[in-house]
Amino acid sequence: MPAAGRDHPNETPVRHPPLKIGTTTATKHTYELADETDLAPDLVRIAMRSFDRQWLISDSRVIDFGRPALWEAMQPDQLFLNQQSSHEIETGPAIVATSLLPDTHHFNGRGGKVMPILHPDGTPNVHPRLLAYLAAELGLDHVTVHDLAAYAAAVAGHAGFTKRFTEELLTPGVRLPLTRDSALWHEAVQLGKRLLWASTYGERYADPEDGRPAGDVLFPLGDARRLRYDQHVGAEVPAEIRYAEMTGTLHLGGGHVSPxxxxxxxxxxxxMQIIKKWFGYRKANPNSRKTSPLDDLHVESWPADWSRELRELLSVLRRLVDLAPAQQDLLDRVLAAPTITTIDLEKVGILPVSDKARKPHRRVVLPEAGEEA
Incomplete structure (x- = not known):
């Protein structure tokens, strides 16, 4: 995947540039970039780093190392689970999630392994017998791939999992304990839905009746956790960020936000400290690696949308922090109860997964009437 462009300075909280959900590739053109006359490029929002949403120019002429299979997988109900598969980790969640097209280094800036839960054709990206097997073992009518993703997020998407399995994670890759207890399964799925709703900024697993409105992760008015700008950032792009623990205040230049x-x-x-990383891309002298003169281009004033995005980011992290104790308690009980083992899955032919089964199931696009096949 390519690196993303910086956030679009003209973004507003209400009207975003159009997202090409379901787009199978970056936009292709038949002429050279030097001959381009259109001043409004196609933009797609991507997940640059964990919890950091940025904008990418969706144009094959300016993208290096695009991954067609990942672009093809984009669809309205898609969710990407990401883990660190190249390096050991000792802190933070073992898996993170996004509904956006993820960058190669999305997890923590050092590679990773992205798994879309749906194939490009919309079918579940798991062994064809796994979901039915889980349902039978748990005594349930059915298990969906979105249930499985929620379960995985609840069990492994917190620092307690990483701490508990630090030695095992020295060999990169998450080994997920699968409970046989239907009550624990149900509890994990419900907890995971809340975590994934927050992780995707309300784009997935929305349920207003359960306090999960679509597309809005800010705490409601009257909630003590609702963030406020005690002093707005202003027009000048801040050069530094600092935290005052005594008052629970985050300072960006002359602005500050709490609690x-x-x-x-x-x-x-x-x-990778999330808030520092997010600010590092946006501060007066960004930390991003410079690979061309284009990297010297930066905003001349602090966009108001970045102030809102920071509130959204802080709200997401607060929700994840608040869920962590329940996740730790759940993990302890899952590990103390009977689980489905590797041997169990091998006996029914679900493991090992064949190389053929790992290949994406692509959409079949039929030609329009009158078109040549």
Whole structure:
């Protein structure tokens, strides 16, 4: 995947540039970039790093190392689970999730392994017999791939899992304990839905009746956790960010926002501190690696949308921090109860997974009437 462009300076909270959900490839053109006359490029929002949403120019002429299978997988109900498969991790959640097209280094800036839960054709990206097997073992009518993703997020998407399995994670890759207890399964799925709703900024697993409105992760008015700008950032792009633990205040240049618990400020994924990383891309002198003169282009004033995005980011992290104790308790009970083992899955032919089964199931696009096949 390519690196993403910086956030679009003209973005507003209400009207975003059109997202090409379901787009199978970056936009292709028949002429050279030097001959381009259109001043409005196609933009797609992507997941640059964990919990960091940025904008990408969706144009094959400016994208290096695009991954067609990943673009093809984009669809309205898609969810990407990501883990660190190249390096060991010692802190933060073992898996993270996004509904957006993820960058190669989305997890923590050091590679990773992305798994879309749906194939490009919309079928579940798991062994064809796994979901039915889980349903039978748990005594349920059915198990969906979205249930399985929620279960995985609840069990492994918190720092307690990483701490508990630090030695096992020295060999990169998450080994997920699958409970045989239907009550624990149900509890994990419900907990995971809340976590994935927050992780995707309300784009997935929305349920207003359960306090999960679509597309809005900010805490409601009257909630003590609702963030406020005690002093707005202003027009000048801040050069530094700092945290005052005594007051729970985050300072960006002359602006400051609160309440921000220390656990939110310190939240990390594989050692990458989320808030510092997010700010590093946007500060007056960005930290991003410079590979061309284009990297010297940056905003001349702080966009108001970035202030809202920061509130959304802090709200997401606060929700994840608040869910972590319940996730830790759940993990302890899952490990203390009977689980489905590797041997169990091998006996029914679900493991090992064949190379053929790992290949994406692509859509079949039939020609329009009158077109040549």
């Amino acid at each position: 921000v618990p220390a656990e939110v400020w310190n939240y990390d994924v594989g050692g």
